[in-house]
Amino acid sequence: MATGHGARSRSGGRPTLEEVAARAGVGRGTVSRVINGSPRVSDATRAAVEAAVAELGYVPNTAARALAANRTDAIALVVPEPETRFFAEPYFSDMLKGVGAELSDTEMQLLLIFAGSDRERRRLAQYLAAHRVDGVLLVSVHADDPLPDLLAQLEIPAVISGPRSAGETLTSVDSDNYGGGRSAVEHLLSRDRRRIAHITGRLDVYGAQRRVEGYRDALRDAGHEVDESLIEPGDFTEEGGRRAMTRLLARCPDLDAVFAGSDVMAAGARQVLREEGRRIPDDVALIGYDDSAIARHMDPPLTSVRQPIEEMGRRMIDLLLEEIADRRPAVSRGLERRQVVLATELVERTSS
Amino acid sequence: MATGHGARSRSGGRPTLEEVAARAGVGRGTVSRVINGSPRVSDATRAAVEAAVAELGYVPNTAARALAANRTDAIALVVPEPETRFFAEPYFSDMLKGVGAELSDTEMQLLLIFAGSDRERRRLAQYLAAHRVDGVLLVSVHADDPLPDLLAQLEIPAVISGPRSAGETLTSVDSDNYGGGRSAVEHLLSRDRRRIAHITGRLDVYGAQRRVEGYRDALRDAGHEVDESLIEPGDFTEEGGRRAMTRLLARCPDLDAVFAGSDVMAAGARQVLREEGRRIPDDVALIGYDDSAIARHMDPPLTSVRQPIEEMGRRMIDLLLEEIADRRPAVSRGLERRQVVLATELVERTSS
DNA sequence: AGGTACTGTGGGAGCGCTCCCACAAGTGAT
DNA sequence: ATCACTTGTGGGAGCGCTCCCACAGTACCT
Numbered sequence: 001m002a003t004g005h006g007a008r009s010r011s012g013g014r015p016t017l018e019e020v021a022a023r024a025g026v027g028r029g030t031v032s033r034v035i036n037g038s039p040r041v042s043d044a045t046r047a048a049v050e051a052a053v054a055e056l057g058y059v060p061n062t063a064a065r066a067l068a069a070n071r072t073d074a075i076a077l078v079v080p081e082p083e084t085r086f087f088a089e090p091y092f093s094d095m096l097k098g099v100g101a102e103l104s105d106t107e108m109q110l111l112l113i114f115a116g117s118d119r120e121r122r123r124l125a126q127y128l129a130a131h132r133v134d135g136v137l138l139v140s141v142h143a144d145d146p147l148p149d150l151l152a153q154l155e156i157p158a159v160i161s162g163p164r165s166a167g168e169t170l171t172s173v174d175s176d177n178y179g180g181g182r183s184a185v186e187h188l189l190s191r192d193r194r195r196i197a198h199i200t201g202r203l204d205v206y207g208a209q210r211r212v213e214g215y216r217d218a219l220r221d222a223g224h225e226v227d228e229s230l231i232e233p234g235d236f237t238e239e240g241g242r243r244a245m246t247r248l249l250a251r252c253p254d255l256d257a258v259f260a261g262s263d264v265m266a267a268g269a270r271q272v273l274r275e276e277g278r279r280i281p282d283d284v285a286l287i288g289y290d291d292s293a294i295a296r297h298m299d300p301p302l303t304s305v306r307q308p309i310e311e312m313g314r315r316m317i318d319l320l321l322e323e324i325a326d327r328r329p330a331v332s333r334g335l336e337r338r339q340v341v342l343a344t345e346l347v348e349r350t351s352s
Numbered sequence: 353m354a355t356g357h358g359a360r361s362r363s364g365g366r367p368t369l370e371e372v373a374a375r376a377g378v379g380r381g382t383v384s385r386v387i388n389g390s391p392r393v394s395d396a397t398r399a400a401v402e403a404a405v406a407e408l409g410y411v412p413n414t415a416a417r418a419l420a421a422n423r424t425d426a427i428a429l430v431v432p433e434p435e436t437r438f439f440a441e442p443y444f445s446d447m448l449k450g451v452g453a454e455l456s457d458t459e460m461q462l463l464l465i466f467a468g469s470d471r472e473r474r475r476l477a478q479y480l481a482a483h484r485v486d487g488v489l490l491v492s493v494h495a496d497d498p499l500p501d502l503l504a505q506l507e508i509p510a511v512i513s514g515p516r517s518a519g520e521t522l523t524s525v526d527s528d529n530y531g532g533g534r535s536a537v538e539h540l541l542s543r544d545r546r547r548i549a550h551i552t553g554r555l556d557v558y559g560a561q562r563r564v565e566g567y568r569d570a571l572r573d574a575g576h577e578v579d580e581s582l583i584e585p586g587d588f589t590e591e592g593g594r595r596a597m598t599r600l601l602a603r604c605p606d607l608d609a610v611f612a613g614s615d616v617m618a619a620g621a622r623q624v625l626r627e628e629g630r631r632i633p634d635d636v637a638l639i640g641y642d643d644s645a646i647a648r649h650m651d652p653p654l655t656s657v658r659q660p661i662e663e664m665g666r667r668m669i670d671l672l673l674e675e676i677a678d679r680r681p682a683v684s685r686g687l688e689r690r691q692v693v694l695a696t697e698l699v700e701r702t703s704s
Numbered sequence: 705a706g707g708t709a710c711t712g713t714g715g716g717a718g719c720g721c722t723c724c725c726a727c728a729a730g731t732g733a734t
Numbered sequence: 735a736t737c738a739c740t741t742g743t744g745g746g747a748g749c750g751c752t753c754c755c756a757c758a759g760t761a762c763c764t
Contacts, residue, residue, distance in 0.1 A: 014483070016750055027714035032752065040712060059482045063424070064750035066415035067719050083449055093439035100435060104471065109484075112464050119456065130411045131366070132461075368720055379744035384722065392742060416720035419749050 015056040024052035035060060074109040075135040075320060078124065080145060082116030089236070089264065090292035091309055095139060095161065098313025106321070108134075115147070128154055135320045137161070138170070143204045157323035159316045162207045163339065171323065171338040173315045175307035177207040180344035181214025184259045184287045184305055187346055189222050193257035193285050197230040199244040199269060201261035201289075205236075211261055211289065230255065234265045241268025249276055256284055257352070263288035263295045263304055270298065285352040301349035308342050315340050367408040376404035387412060426461040427672060428485040430476065432493055434468030441588070441616065442644035443661055447491060447513065450665025458673070460486075467499070480506055487672045489513070490522070494556045509675035511668045514559045515691065523675065523690040525667045527659040529559040532696035533566020536611045536639045536657050539698055541574050545609035545637050549582040551596040551621060553613035553641075557588075563613055563641065582607065586617045593620025601628055608636055609704070615640035615647045615656055622650065637704040653701035660694050667692050 021031045026045060033041050034049040041049075052058070066072050077099060079086050086092045096112070103110055111133060115124045128136070128150065135157040141147060143164050151158040152169070163172040188196050198215045201208030216226050229251050232244040241260060245268065248255060258273075260266035266288035270280065278284045280300055288295050291306035319338060373383045378397060385393050386401040393401075404410070418424050429451060431438050438444045448464070455462055463485060467476045480488070480502065487509040493499060495516050503510040504521070515524040540548050550567045553560030568578050581603050584596040593612060597620065600607060610625075612618035618640035622632065630636045632652055640647050643658035671690060 017752095018750080021714095028750095029714060029752085029754090030712085033713090036752085042712065045712080057481070059478065061419070061750050062482055062484050063415050063418035064719090065752075067413070067419050067721080068750075068752040070719075070752095072415070083445065083452060087439060087442070087445035090439070093435065097435055100466070104475075109463070109479075111461070114452070123456075126411065127461075129409070130414055132414055369722095370720080373744095380720095381722085381724090381744060382742085385743090388722085394742065397742080413720050416749090417722075419751080420720075420722040422722090422749075 014061070015058045016061070017058075020049065020052045020056055020058045023056060024048045072132060072134050073107050074111055074133045075103075075137065075324075076111040076113050076127075076133040077137045077139065078113045078115055078147070079139050080115045080121075080141055080147060083114050085116075086114065089262075090294070091290060092139065094292075094309035095313040098310035099137065099317055100313075101310070102314040102317040108321070121147075125150060128156060131156070135159075135324045137316050137320060140205070142202070143206065155327075157320060157327055159320045159323070161312060161316060162205065165206055168206075168339065171319050173312050173319065173340045173342070174207065175309075175312060175342050176344050177210035178214040178217075180289065180305040180307065180346075181211035181259075182218040183214075183344065183346045184289070185215050185218035186222070187303070187348070188257045188259065188285055188287065188352060189218070189224075191257075191285060191352060194224070195227075195230065195252065195255040196257040196259060197232065197248045197252065197255045199232050199234040199241055199248070199258065199260045199265050201234060201236050201265075203233055208236075208261055215259060227252075234261060236262050236265060238264050238268040241265030242272050243268075245269035245272035249273075249278075257286070258284060259287045259289075261289050263290045263292045263298075263302060266302055266304075267294055267298060270302075281350065281352050287352050291347045295347070295349070298351070300351045303349045303352040304347050306345045306347050308344075311342060315342070366413070367410045368413070369410075372401065372404045372408055372410045375408060376400045424484060424486050425459050426463055426485045427455075427487040427489065427676075428463040428465050428479075429489045429491065430465045430467055430499070431491050432467045432473075432497060432499060435466050437468075438466065441614075442646070443642060444491065446644075446661035447665040450662035451489065451669055452665075453662070454666040454669040460673070473499075477502060480508060483508070487511075487676045489668050489672060492557070494554070495558065496556065507679075509672060509679055511672045511675070513664060513668060514557065517558055520558075520691065523671050525664050525671065525692045525694070526559065527661075527664060527694050528696050529562035530566040530569075532641065532657040532659065532698075533563035533611075534570040535566075535696065535698045536641070537567050537570035538574070539655070539700070540609045540611065540637055540639065540704060541570070541576075543609075543637060543704060546576070547579075547582065547604065547607040548609040548611060549584065549600045549604065549607045551584050551586040551593055551600070551610065551612045551617050553586060553588050553617075555585055560588075560613055567611060579604075586613060588614050588617060590616050590620040593617030594624050595620075597621035597624035601625075601630075609638070610636060611639045611641075613641050615642045615644045615650075615654060618654055618656070619646055619650060622654075633702065633704050639704050643699045647699070647701070650703070652703045655701045655704040656699050658697045658699050660696075663694060667694070 017028055017031050021028045024031065026049060030041060030045060031049050034046050079092065099110060113124060115121045136151055138147065138158055138160040140162065141160055141164055148160065148170050158170055160168065160170045160172045162174050185196060198212065200212050203209055219226050232248050234240040234244045241264065249272065258269055260269050266286055270286060273280060273284055280286050286302060288302045288304040291304040295302040295304040369380055369383050373380045376383065378401060382393060382397060383401050386398050431444065451462065465476060467473045488503055490499065490510055490512040492514065493512055493516055500512065500522050510522055512520065512522045512524045514526050537548060550564065552564050555561055564583065571578050584600050586592040586596045593616065601624065610621055612621050618638055622638060625632060625636055632638050638654060640654045640656040643656040647654040647656040
């Protein structure tokens, strides 16, 4: 009656810190300490508080905590692509798996945000401006994307999955695209293929560039010269793979191997090869990239370069959590630029 | 200097409502009204506030709002399956697309939550208990799942995508599984198939049961009797489709058509049929369910029953937002049970 | 004995909003 | 001129936490 509007009416009758404190016969601060795992609490007190928490079924109010502590305990996985591609490319699901696994023994909440359209991007900008997440995981970012700069400007911790360029300023995790490209070509050379074509990924993606470089260097180092007409740009889509393969075949009918910058493109290439009556691998050897489910289920099964995507996801989280933790007490330690590169592995199947 | 700890230091220097109010020369309450679109503000005042908001780049603090208003402006899409299946089945991506579209002109944030493992489910329970979302979208729930009851107990608005049974208490959106099953069988009958097998989905999923009923009734209504040995339970996976097809073929070598409860299972069935030398559709007609990308890309292209999944997603959001809005002022209006059922459509291709 | 340190604890102040009461000013009926 | 509304506005109180200061108690020095 004394209280203005009935005290706990708003929160749906959920117990508050204060009530737990009363129950346990301690102060509010002490309960907070127990909840947050502070070491400065005696064992007896801790036990009493934990009992009270259990009895009351106390669950901290996230909003109140976020307001008081100025943090959200949430991080976003931002995918600057339309949903469609996200589901089409196994890359993302593997990454999500790693991320989820690494996050699972944390209090952190993962948000999945698509920013494919302009509209979505504006929403995202607003979202970040509101500091609704403690950190951001950036996946599949193109060279000219302004997102990383926005993040830097807002001082939001972020980790990027493929650096935008050799001079990436954000903390990044990547697989060894250069080495992956090399190994694909070296493998084909060892199988006595000499006219090796390459369908590249989108060349505004740094990783795709690096694969091309690996392709070139592997040929050169083996004493062959690079025939530029054997290199055809693709765009990571099946349709793009089809188009590229058609052009390659028209230009260089004598090719005897194709290294596609992704399994999906390899699937497109395979269709065209089939239609043109080229047998795989007898007439043309085919290699993909990603070692996705597509590769295993292709007919014939596709040799492919495996990236440890799941592990990349895990490492990204590790790095991000560190950055978030480090930022909390504004120590402003001159973080050395951190770039992690993980090894790739060639998975041989019957297409090569 | 007067203020204890430096006023705005915590929030990272972001402008607050109070500052916007000062700038616009109005009170805090008025700014709040403008921000929240209340009609009780004069045009002149509104303009002044909006100008101040723009100049300062004001963005509301979500945590503060959530705390004060006891809402989160977030809803969760809960998938009681491991991530793997989520990505494997196009069902989910289509649904997500509809949901995202319908949500895009809203302030609501969508959270994607997987609850496949026990561990994840406990996390989810905790999450819901903390009322971290205003509402929940439930997808692909099994008959014995305790989740809906938890939701009801916590009084969290929820909409379920496939009712758990005929007596579903939650608001639900579904496609006409019964009609879909019927139409598949009717189509096969019209093509003069007489020994029509059915690979069912998981029978603890109500929709799968309904498809079986549709299958049965279509046969009966056409004057045929149902041969139970032609019905083989599957589990919605490719491997399950393979197993079921193998058993069917062993039991009923004379079958001339197969209606699979999902495209993925149809893909599994196709493999077995091929291996056994049965031509599609010459020897055996094949029909799937879902009309997913798999159906279009199968060889031969698969006839399939299309569910308007994207629209289901949209409708779910509509209903959920209504429930959330209705709940806000605790009017407790006796909500009539709401069940929406959307029509399916048979998409004919060359497999039948 | 007095100092100095640490450990454990209580509780005030404040995070940035929303809600709602109070009240000024305007409108029209009596 | 009075009353009864309506419209627009300001600002107090409070949401449930965290942060931090103050302080009691204990331990170990000099």
